[in-house]
Amino acid sequence: MTASSRPEHPRLRRSAGDRRAQLVQIGLELLPTTPVQELTIDEVARRAGISRSLLFHYFATKREYYTAVTRAAADVLLEHLLPAPGTPAEQQVTGMLDRYVGWVETFPESHLAFVRGAGGGDPWVSEVYEETRGKLVELALTTLELPDDALRRQLVLAWFAFTEDLVGQWVAEPTLPRTELLGLLRDVLDRLVAR
Amino acid sequence: MTASSRPEHPRLRRSAGDRRAQLVQIGLELLPTTPVQELTIDEVARRAGISRSLLFHYFATKREYYTAVTRAAADVLLEHLLPAPGTPAEQQVTGMLDRYVGWVETFPESHLAFVRGAGGGDPWVSEVYEETRGKLVELALTTLELPDDALRRQLVLAWFAFTEDLVGQWVAEPTLPRTELLGLLRDVLDRLVAR
DNA sequence: GTAGCTTGTTGAGCGTTGCTCAGCAAGCGG
DNA sequence: CCGCTTGCTGAGCAACGCTCAACAAGCTAC
Structure with a gap:
């Protein structure tokens, strides 16, 4: 034995x-x-x-x-969102938004788990999220050809919070055609950063 | 002895x-x-x-x-935000927004701790937050004299996420005069629900 | 082949923390 | 003084994060 x-x-x-x-x-x-x-x-x-x-x-x-796990998850998401090289600048933000919504549609629990831990208690984990969001902000402002001053950064970050929340709700209860959701999000972003 | x-x-x-x-x-x-x-x-x-x-x-x-503790904290916040009876309808939302920013300015750590646990892992705790936010949405839509259909509820909730995030950042790094911050937030809300 | 080295791997065990349970004792009515 | 209710405690269990000394798989060298 x-x-x-x-x-x-x-x-x-x-x-x-x-x-x-x-x-x-x-x-x-x-x-x-x-x-x-x-x-x-x-x-x-x-x-x-x-x-x-x-x-x-x-x-x-x-x-x-679990910090390593979180970082791995963030990398998976980032890679999924990054625009394919060669994409025209104007379509990059729209494409990322589209892929983001698609990702939430496909893995709603993963999205919940991800957004959930964003500020959740552990500073190490929060740091990973802030890093990821920071990269996304930079990317967004660059492709929009806008300077990334402190105010604009804050606005885009807050817009992320808005988007995450709205898309999360929308997946649970689609109150709008998908296209209009994307248009609305894009519209809000444009109005925010164009000040 | x-x-x-x-x-x-x-x-x-x-x-x-x-x-x-x-x-x-x-x-x-x-x-x-x-x-x-x-x-x-x-x-x-x-x-x-x-x-x-x-x-x-x-x-x-x-x-x-800790669910009881969370509920108590939510009650404290709610009571602080609720407009004094007799306030003209038009000033109610502005007043709540003003008091909210004031609260975050005064107790930044409390605000962090509060927003932090919003989706954080425990469904019992999340429920308390959703209850609280639900009450605030209802209050907001009522004083704005708007019907609270599903879409508008989602938009206002997402606007809360936007507001919490932006105010949180703003307190750490004021990139805007206070008055303009309040105006911006109010403006975003108005544009969102007026569809 | 076997000796020896590196290193992936384990079991026993410690401290903390959430939680249980049998029972003590403070205050009150008879 | 008795007895009842009930606020309250200490001992102790199970689960979990974490440590440590030691085992053993696979390789190289002779």
């Missing part, structure tokens, strides 16, 4: 990189159903088929772990 | 109502510095000078406790 105490898991060794990637991947899969900070080491380790201790070998602390 | 065995803690008994109020009050005081879900039973009990067990006598679960 001692020899065959692991019928399925013959104690296979992975490279450090693989293991880390696997653990982050598991976090990403759990993210839509569980608030980042609430996923337990036990659960993640169990899914990975490893002991709790090993997770602490790769991430010194739990916070370090 | 037995007679004077009450150096600091004469084991005084409080009425159920008093204790509950005291515990919620302690939660409110801790709220600005600690995310609601993270305040520990130990800490609260210690501040109240009671044992952990007693807290569970009044609140069956930790969640029940």
Whole structure:
């Protein structure tokens, strides 16, 4: 019995990189159903088929772990939103907006989980969100060919909050044709930054 | 010695109502510095000078406790925002907006803590926020003498998100005279609901 | 092949925290 | 003084984050 105490898991060794990637991947899969900070080491380790201790070998602390997961999630979203190279400048913002709405339509729980943790308690996590939003603001102002002074940055960031909230509600209860929603959002943004 | 065995803690008994109020009050005081879900039973009990067990006598679960704290905080805010009776209809929205900005200016940490927990993980807490926002939407639409169809409700709610975000940033870095901030917010709201 | 090194991996265990439970004791009516 | 209600406590359990000493898989060197 001692020899065959692991019928399925013959104690296979992975490279450090693989293991880390696997653990982050598991976090990403759990993210839509569980608030980042609430996923337990036990659960993640169990899914990975490893002991709790090993997770602490790769991430010194739990916070370090779920910060990595959050950063990975942010990267996935960013990459999805970034316009394909060669897109005419005028279509870039509209395209990003369109893809954003599409993303929320496709993964409503993921969107909730993402927006949810934005300011949620942990400063490390908040920092990741602010970084991501910062990049998006910069991108938006650049493609709109507008200077990014402090006021405009604030307005675009607040417009993000507006957009996230409205799209979130709209997906749950579409009170408007999709096209009009996009038009409205775009219109609000234009009026805000054109001051 | 037995007679004077009450150096600091004469084991005084409080009425159920008093204790509950005291515990919620302690939660409110801790709220600005600690995310609601993270305040520990130990800490609260210690501040109240009671044992952990007693807290569970009044609140069956930790969640029940901090939900009560959240609700109390929401009530404080609501009461602060509600217009004094007899205010002319036209000034009500402006007055609420003004008081809201004032509140954020006075208690920036409290505001952060409040907005922070809005969607933050716990559905019980989120419900309190949605209730509060719902009341404010109803109030706003009523005083603006507009019908509150689904679309308009969504727009006003999204405008709240916009306002909370922008005011939060503005307090940290005032990029605009206060009056103009209020005007801008009011203007955005008017344009949004006048469709 | 086997000795030895690196390093992925584990189990036992500690401190904290949410929560339970049996029972003590403060205040009051008889 | 008795007994009842009920505010209140301490001991203790389970779950969780985290530590640490040690095991073992896979490689290289002889």
